[in-house]
Amino acid sequence: MGSYLRGQIAEMANVNMATLRYYENHGLIPSPPRSESGYRLYPADVLTRIEFIKNAKLCGFTLKEIKKALTNSADGSISIQQFIDFIDRKVVGINQEIAAKEQTKQMLAELKNNLQSTHKQPEVQGVLQILHMDS
Incomplete structure (x- = not known):
């Protein structure tokens, strides 16, 4: 070589x-x-x-x-088994990240629905007032 x-x-x-x-x-x-x-x-x-x-x-x-x-x-x-265990821990971490992202996605979808609703919840009205976006 x-x-x-x-x-x-x-x-x-x-x-x-x-x-x-x-x-x-x-x-x-x-x-x-x-x-x-x-x-x-x-x-x-x-x-x-x-x-x-x-x-x-x-x-x-x-x-x-x-x-x-x-x-x-x-x-x-x-050892190979230790490396496999490390991979398994990595997969668990990725699954936790995915779950957190899914929760965030769900929260954003709910916020969007609340913003588009004609009868906005009081918390959403408060947020819109803070952001000077009263509708």
């Missing part, structure tokens, strides 16, 4: 160079060795790592969570 310059790796991974720098500065990808002239020379396997990071982000994991998983997997301190 060859070595690639930062711009080449960024293009191959379909990320910009600032993202690559960020990942390197925050320990998501290892700092590559440098050539005699000082250029960073990334090994090809960094592409697999970047692809993992991109996929994990799409699944809703934060960069902090991704770094922790990468660090723990590198030193062998995480």
Whole structure:
């Protein structure tokens, strides 16, 4: 496997160079060795790592969570079952976010209905007065 310059790796991974720098500065990808002239020379396997990071982000994991998983997997301190448990906790969190958004959506629908009603509830009348939207 060859070595690639930062711009080449960024293009191959379909990320910009600032993202690559960020990942390197925050320990998501290892700092590559440098050539005699000082250029960073990334090994090809960094592409697999970047692809993992991109996929994990799409699944809703934060960069902090991704770094922790990468660090723990590198030193062998995480098992498949622990990773599955982490995924399950992530799903529970997403379900809670969905429930909260559904509740907000329902509240907005009720507010809209109350605003469109010819017989507005007293609370809605109060809100309209505060907003100087008496109708």
